[in-house]
Amino acid sequence: MWQFIRDRWQDIAYSSYQHVSLVVQSIILATIIAIAIAVLVTSYRRLEPIANAISAVGLTIPSFALLGLLLPLLGIGAAPSVVLVVFYATLPILRNAVVGLQGVDRDLIESARGMGMGPATTFFRVRLPLAWPVTLAGLRVSTQMSMGVAAIAAYALGPGLGPYIFTGLTQIGGANALNYTLVGTVGIIILALILDAILLLIGRLTTSRGIRV
Amino acid sequence: MSDSATSSQGPDGSVSGAEITLTDVTKRYTRSGKPAVDGLTLNIPAGETVMFVGPSGCGKTTSLKMLNRLIEPTSGTITIDGEDIRSKDVDDLRRGIGYVIQGGSLFPHMSVADNIAVVPGLLKWKKQRIADRVDELLDLVGLEPDRYRDRYPRELSGGQQQRVGVARGLAADPPVLLMDEPFGAVDPITRQRLQDEMMSIQDELRKTIVCVTHDIDEALKLGDRILILQEGAQIAQYDTPDVILAQPAGEFVEDFVGSGSSLKLLTLTRVQELDLATQSTATIGESTKDVIERTRAAGDSSVIVLDQRRRPIEWLWLRELRSDTIPATEDPKLITIDRRATLNDALDSMLVSSHDGVIVTGRRDEYLGVTTFTTVTDHMRATEQAAAEQAAEA
Numbered sequence: 001m002w003q004f005i006r007d008r009w010q011d012i013a014y015s016s017y018q019h020v021s022l023v024v025q026s027i028i029l030a031t032i033i034a035i036a037i038a039v040l041v042t043s044y045r046r047l048e049p050i051a052n053a054i055s056a057v058g059l060t061i062p063s064f065a066l067l068g069l070l071l072p073l074l075g076i077g078a079a080p081s082v083v084l085v086v087f088y089a090t091l092p093i094l095r096n097a098v099v100g101l102q103g104v105d106r107d108l109i110e111s112a113r114g115m116g117m118g119p120a121t122t123f124f125r126v127r128l129p130l131a132w133p134v135t136l137a138g139l140r141v142s143t144q145m146s147m148g149v150a151a152i153a154a155y156a157l158g159p160g161l162g163p164y165i166f167t168g169l170t171q172i173g174g175a176n177a178l179n180y181t182l183v184g185t186v187g188i189i190i191l192a193l194i195l196d197a198i199l200l201l202i203g204r205l206t207t208s209r210g211i212r213v
Numbered sequence: 214m215s216d217s218a219t220s221s222q223g224p225d226g227s228v229s230g231a232e233i234t235l236t237d238v239t240k241r242y243t244r245s246g247k248p249a250v251d252g253l254t255l256n257i258p259a260g261e262t263v264m265f266v267g268p269s270g271c272g273k274t275t276s277l278k279m280l281n282r283l284i285e286p287t288s289g290t291i292t293i294d295g296e297d298i299r300s301k302d303v304d305d306l307r308r309g310i311g312y313v314i315q316g317g318s319l320f321p322h323m324s325v326a327d328n329i330a331v332v333p334g335l336l337k338w339k340k341q342r343i344a345d346r347v348d349e350l351l352d353l354v355g356l357e358p359d360r361y362r363d364r365y366p367r368e369l370s371g372g373q374q375q376r377v378g379v380a381r382g383l384a385a386d387p388p389v390l391l392m393d394e395p396f397g398a399v400d401p402i403t404r405q406r407l408q409d410e411m412m413s414i415q416d417e418l419r420k421t422i423v424c425v426t427h428d429i430d431e432a433l434k435l436g437d438r439i440l441i442l443q444e445g446a447q448i449a450q451y452d453t454p455d456v457i458l459a460q461p462a463g464e465f466v467e468d469f470v471g472s473g474s475s476l477k478l479l480t481l482t483r484v485q486e487l488d489l490a491t492q493s494t495a496t497i498g499e500s501t502k503d504v505i506e507r508t509r510a511a512g513d514s515s516v517i518v519l520d521q522r523r524r525p526i527e528w529l530w531l532r533e534l535r536s537d538t539i540p541a542t543e544d545p546k547l548i549t550i551d552r553r554a555t556l557n558d559a560l561d562s563m564l565v566s567s568h569d570g571v572i573v574t575g576r577r578d579e580y581l582g583v584t585t586f587t588t589v590t591d592h593m594r595a596t597e598q599a600a601a602e603q604a605a606e607a
Binding site: 105111112113118126208209210 | 308314320322323365367381
């Protein structure tokens with residue numbers, strides 16, 4: 001096992017970097033999309049049940065199947081991988097962002113408007129900061145999930161640690177099969193834990209002391 | 214300091230408020246339904262405090278919110294300082310009108326200083342000017358800047374939050390201040406203190422204040438004029454407190470003001486109309502021996518401790534003085550009333566005071582004297598007698 005890792009150290013490190021990079025970039029994109037949709041949903045009440053339905057149904061679509069459906073449209077490589085991860089990452093963030101934004105006291109929003117904050121200022125200075133802790137909780141769930149989903153991207157020849165897992169599984173019974181699978185799986189778990197710790201830290205830094213629990 | 218900020222600190226009588234007029238203002242929420250506000254015409258003179266009172270659903274809050282366009286009237290014209298409020302950008306308009314709502318409605322994620330700095334920030338004031346203004350306002354509402362500036366709303370009591378709310382409303386020195394049930398969310402003693410402070414601030418600033426309340430006693434106490442509204446914001450009476458008590462216009466007002474109008478007179482008489490009793494005082498850091506000698510000579514058995522700015526911080530019995538110099542400990546439960554507090558408030562405060570009187574303060578909480586139960590009852594008896602003689606003559 002150690003020999004296996006030592007031999008492929010550079011490749012493992014590079015794949016890990018690629019894996020994290022895929023997830024982080026997708027999460028950033030997903031957060032922006034989710035918050036934008038959440039703003040729409042919270043401004044137009046009628047959209048809310050639709051958004052809830054989509055985020056519930058969305059999570060039940062097998063990621064493997066979705067990737068298969070994306071291949072004819074986007075080909076292989078990074079593009080379908082990013083779309084896949086962003087799709088799944090958006091849903092938990094969206095759900096929490098909607099809950100968070102709805103949880104903001106209406107009096108506070110009226111207060112902000114009454115003092116002469118425009119809609120955009122009210123959003124960035126009052127609504128978003130107050131909805132942030134809840135949104136961030138969704139973001140953490142999303143990140144954990146995306147680390148796993150990103151492994152599937154290997155089927156579209158995407159970047160990351162996924163190929164290690166699949167190589168191992170297809171060679172089952174072979175000399176290095178277990179090593180491949182374990183390095184891929186454990187690698188993803190370790191990376192997920194590190195990423196979660198970083199998010200926790202970001203949460204501490206970006207949440208006002210006045211609303212920290 | 215800025216021009217606008219200094220002008221607000223002018224001597225008594227200099228009005229910094231602006232006149233507000235409403236002409237035939239109507240608000241309908243649905244096309245066919247009854248209007249919430251039906252043809253309201255009103256003139257609010259500059260520098261006065263006008264209280265909107267009425268039963269719930271009478272349109273008082275709707276009327277208030279139309280003044281800063283949180284609710285747009287269906288028809289009619291509103292002007293502030295002669296200018297139609299629709300002629301300006303809505304955000305610019307609101308930045309020039311203070312807005313204070315129940316509980317202060319502070320932004321929980323912002324510190325006290327940041328909350329107060331919201332409107333000056335929107336107006337793009339320089340950093341130093343904002344910081345100076347924040348300290349000045351905290352001082353004005355009786356919160357020590359160094360202690361409270363960096364706290365978050367959840368670290369404050371309800372009354373303190375409300376004070377910060379008022380400071381926030383006054384931040385950019387607006388000529389007009391709108392208040393919606395500002396003291397509704399605090400306990401009676403705190404409410405009375407906040408009302409007193411409000412009056413002493415208004416004494417200094419002379420803003421035009423429009424305040425919605427459902428509490429007629431609050432209206433009688435704070436208002437220069439009171440607007441009593443019936444359903445559809447129909448004016449039942451619009452006049453000064455004395456006139457409303459003496460000559461209520463019709464049954465509705467009579468019912469609303471309530472019975473026991475001789476008791477209501479307690480709400481109209483201010484503590485400053487009484488002769489204040491003197492009481493020995495001491496300043497922080499004075500030698501205890503001198504103080505005790507002086508107090509005994511004056512025939513008192515207790516002494517009121519004042520800080521360097523002559524604000525009372527503690528009321529001690531002589532036997533409680535043990536250290537060599539007068540200590541700077543602040544009694545958080547010390548009850549003081551403003552000189553403009555009503556006799557009603559004074560009696561309320563005396564009931565919970567551990568001494569046989571209550572401390573009266575003036576501008577910026579400066580010590581003035583003490584009023585006792587006997588002074589209040591004597592005054593009441595005298596007034597009653599005068600009223601009875603008048604009635605006998607008539």
